């Protein structure tokens with residue numbers, strides 16, 4: 001916000017890693033590593049055509065989902081975007097159900113009918129992800145309203161991309177959530193691009209936090225994707241929301257999408273962005289830096305566990321049946 005002609009900073013202080021227990025560090029690394037390896041396997045399998053839906057990978061962006069979800073309770077909820085594998089897994093969504101969903105199998109989390117862009121796991125309070133940009137923000141807000149009325153201190157985190165902040169419903173949601181002081185964390189995964197269009201060609205100014213603050217919502221920016229800073233900003237925001245001291249809070253986390261917009265490959269050759277950007281972000285890879293915070297033995301144990309989990313999930317998906325043709329019209333709603 002502009003005060004006396006000076007721009008306020010939105011930065012979040014980096015937490016001291018020595019304040020985190022070994023259990024915290026292990027859990028955070030495990031979550032980052034699980035998402036990275038699951039998506040690397042999606043990229044590997046995709047060309048075989050066993051995966052029956054388009055895939056939007058969040059390799060490089062894992063720290064947002066992990067940092068936020070690690071500070072949430074099990075009975076808090078999240079909503080996500082079509083780039084939602086990380087959100088789903090970080091909140092504890094079922095890994096086997098995710099792979100089976102990508103394979104279009106009846107054991108998938110949406111019975112094989114939703115695919116990668118429509119993951120849901122109500123047991124883990126993953127409210128759902130959607131292909132339609134911005135639409136899961138007001139759905140999350142409806143949950144936040146219900147949670148506020150219920151009075152059990154639950155909060156909702158809505159994840160969305162920088163492109164989604166160009167949708168009218170985003171501003172309507174900011175307004176409604178602020179007006180009613182809803183326990184809702186708005187989480188913008190700002191990766192600077194909407195498909196192939198950079199922000200510089202879409203936004204008159206990049207002052208997103210300032211825009212959000214005009215709705216009376218506190219805003220924080222984490223410009224380097226640091227998983228621990230995202231986690232501590234979330235923990236502080238969520239504590240204030242649970243206690244009733246704060247209404248909604250906004251977090252803008254800068255991250256980088258290493259892969260192409262949709263699909264398993266890379267797209268640096270098509271000219272809308274350069275590999276120099278990738279190299280800059282790759283040098284701050286959060287999976288690596290969280291891994292380095294563990295000793296080698298602990299890290300290797302996590303890596304082994306993750307490999308087993310991912311291999312089991314792929315086997316489960318491959319061995320599961322497709323839905324029966326008679327199920328085609330079941331769970332289909334129209335309004």
Ligand SMILES: Cc1ncc(C[n+]2csc(CCOP(=O)(O)OP(=O)(O)O)c2C)c(N)n1
Nearest residue numbers: 083131132133161162163164191193194195
């Ligand atoms: C309502 C709507 N408008 C347009 C599209 C087409 N579309 C698909 S992805 C996308 C870009 C969204 O970018 P962003 O929200 O930043 O997410 P990212 O892909 O970077 O994760 C657009 C415009 C859509 N799916 N839904």
